[in-house]
Amino acid sequence: MxxxxxxxxxxxxxxxxxxxxxxxxxxxxxxxxxxxIFVKNEKPAPTVKSFGIIMPGGYAVHGIDVSKHQGNIDxxxxxxxxxxxxxxxFAFIKxxxxxxxxxxxxxxxxxxxxxxxxxxxxxxxYYPSRDADKQADNFISMVKLTKGDLPPVIDIEVSNGRxxxxxxxxxxxxxxxxEKHYKVxxxxxxxxxxxxxxxxxxxxxxxxxxxxxxxxDRFHNEFDTPWLIWQHSEKGRVDGIRxxxxxxxxxxxxxxxxxxxxx
Numbered sequence: 001m002x003x004x005x006x007x008x009x010x011x012x013x014x015x016x017x018x019x020x021x022x023x024x025x026x027x028x029x030x031x032x033x034x035x036x037i038f039v040k041n042e043k044p045a046p047t048v049k050s051f052g053i054i055m056p057g058g059y060a061v062h063g064i065d066v067s068k069h070q071g072n073i074d075x076x077x078x079x080x081x082x083x084x085x086x087x088x089x090f091a092f093i094k095x096x097x098x099x100x101x102x103x104x105x106x107x108x109x110x111x112x113x114x115x116x117x118x119x120x121x122x123x124x125x126y127y128p129s130r131d132a133d134k135q136a137d138n139f140i141s142m143v144k145l146t147k148g149d150l151p152p153v154i155d156i157e158v159s160n161g162r163x164x165x166x167x168x169x170x171x172x173x174x175x176x177x178x179e180k181h182y183k184v185x186x187x188x189x190x191x192x193x194x195x196x197x198x199x200x201x202x203x204x205x206x207x208x209x210x211x212x213x214x215x216x217d218r219f220h221n222e223f224d225t226p227w228l229i230w231q232h233s234e235k236g237r238v239d240g241i242r243x244x245x246x247x248x249x250x251x252x253x254x255x256x257x258x259x260x261x262x263x
Contacts, residue, residue: 045074045242051083052237056216056230059249061257062086065123065231067094068105070241075109077240079116088238089254090119092153095142097125099134102142119257121150123189129160132170136177145182149262152178153187153209157194164198171199175206184262189231192223200225207260209248227251 055062066073078088093109096102106122113120124139143152156171171188178186189209190199209229212219219230229248236247250257 045077045240048081048237048239048241049083050237051086051247053233053235053247054215055084055086055247056219056232056249058216059251061089061250061252061254063090063092063119063229063248063250064088064236064238064241065092065094065246065248066109066241068103070105070243070245072105073109073112074240075112075116075118078113078238079118081239088118090121090150090248090250090257092121092123092150092248094155095122095124096135096138098127098130099138101125102138106142119148119150119261121153121187123153123155126154126156126171126174127158127160128156128162128167128170132173133177136174136181139178140181145262147262150257150260151184151187151207151262152182153189154178155189156199157190157211159194159198167198168202171203175203182262187228189229195225 064078078091081088091109091113093106093113094103095106095110110120110122122139122143122145124135126135139152145152154171154174156167159167162170175186175188185206187207187209188199188203189211191211195208195210207228208225209231210223210225210227211231212223213231213233214222216232219232229250231246231248233247235244238245
């Protein structure tokens, strides 16, 4: 069938805009289509009435840290849970990892944790084998801290075969980038073994968040460096969260924690 030039022109005038409109709609709706096809609707997390761990005594401020591995979190239930007078006061939320990785649940967790009254902070999982400046770019592009947020956190717990000198060199670059951008000293998170092997005696001007899954007495006997936050368990349970979650205590009062927030 032969079409006239006018008919072909008319078809182009109609079909091309229609095609562009369809492509635009598909792009806009892609996230919704993805969720509809690939993401299963999660059932609410089972009710939890106990934290499931022995909480260290002598601390008034308790918090958790989470990432996509906890799945969808019901932050209202998290904020309302109270056991033996203990509530969750703060949450650190994973934002980025390495040069390109970004936690797909970060924005949701970031928004909803604050909406439900928790003090919030964001953290980056740092790789000594990756370019420190590019890792800082990744975090800064994702995390927009504002007044009332806790300082940013660098999670460093792997060496990637690098020497202590190279690890400290890259970490310093990363820290200074964040400090310059957010106008606050970042918090360094690590575990006792990594700290003793690679960091001890360095970065004394920066708040330390240390992981040590011991009872209170053993922890204090094995780690005598001043610290700000102690991650004492990775097996806690919280209402509104499916599965285990890391538990932390802050070394100070709630008022002192609030004083650390960005001004």
